[in-house]
Amino acid sequence: MERDNAVTTYAEDIIREMREDDLIDILEIENRSFISPWMRRTFEETIESPISTNSVIEINSEILGYIMLYSVEDEAHIMNLAVHPDYRGRGYASKLITRTVSCFVGKNVSEFFLEVREGNINAQRLYTKFGFKGIGKRKRYYTETNEDALLMKLSLHQ
Numbered sequence: 001m002e003r004d005n006a007v008t009t010y011a012e013d014i015i016r017e018m019r020e021d022d023l024i025d026i027l028e029i030e031n032r033s034f035i036s037p038w039m040r041r042t043f044e045e046t047i048e049s050p051i052s053t054n055s056v057i058e059i060n061s062e063i064l065g066y067i068m069l070y071s072v073e074d075e076a077h078i079m080n081l082a083v084h085p086d087y088r089g090r091g092y093a094s095k096l097i098t099r100t101v102s103c104f105v106g107k108n109v110s111e112f113f114l115e116v117r118e119g120n121i122n123a124q125r126l127y128t129k130f131g132f133k134g135i136g137k138r139k140r141y142y143t144e145t146n147e148d149a150l151l152m153k154l155s156l157h158q
């Protein structure tokens with residue numbers, strides 16, 4: 001009997017800097033992820049900002065998710081994070097956070113902040129897994145639904 005010597009190779013995901021020509025794919029993910037999605041202009045302004053760090057995770061040139069942060073001195077603020085609905089639950093957000101946090105550690109950033117909807121339990125679980133802790137609430141932060149935001153913080157040097 002002949003042996004099947006075919007080798008199946010699986011593409012590796014890569015994390016790289018976000019570019020403006022990614023925005024069509026990113027806006028599709030954004031619109032499918034949020035009640036009040038960012039507009040294209042907000043993405044463009046954030047990419048152009050000298051204090052932002054913006055990364056995408058992709059496989060075979062297909063964008064699966066992205067993360068965007070602002071950082072000043074030793075603090076960074078996660079402004080946006082989403083994974084394509086078809087690719088959730090596979091660890092891609094975790095990879096984005098792990099890589100981003102480790103990059104910032106090299107730049108002496110020691111505190112990360114973010115706001116998350118009180119009702120967004122999946123995202124809160126994700127952040128808690130990485131050591132983020134709830135440190136307060138921003139009342140009616142999400143104006144379109146009047147929902148409160150939970151303010152979360154990760155301190156690398158406790």
Ligand SMILES: CC(C)(COP(=O)(O)OP(=O)(O)OC[C@H]1O[C@@H](n2cnc3c(N)ncnc32)[C@H](O)[C@@H]1OP(=O)(O)O)[C@@H](O)C(=O)NCCC(=O)NCCS
Pocket residue numbers: 033034081082083084087088089090091092093094095115116117120121122123125126127129
């Ligand atoms: C939140 C989000 C980014 C998670 O992305 P993801 O790639 O699916 O996350 P991961 O696969 O890395 O999951 C990591 C952890 O998050 C939590 N989590 C993510 N999705 C979850 C779900 N559907 N149910 C329960 N926990 C979930 C779990 O703790 C999980 O760890 P585990 O797999 O060990 O249980 C994604 O669901 C998303 O894009 N949601 C819409 C946008 C959004 O809410 N962004 C965050 C705004 S603050």
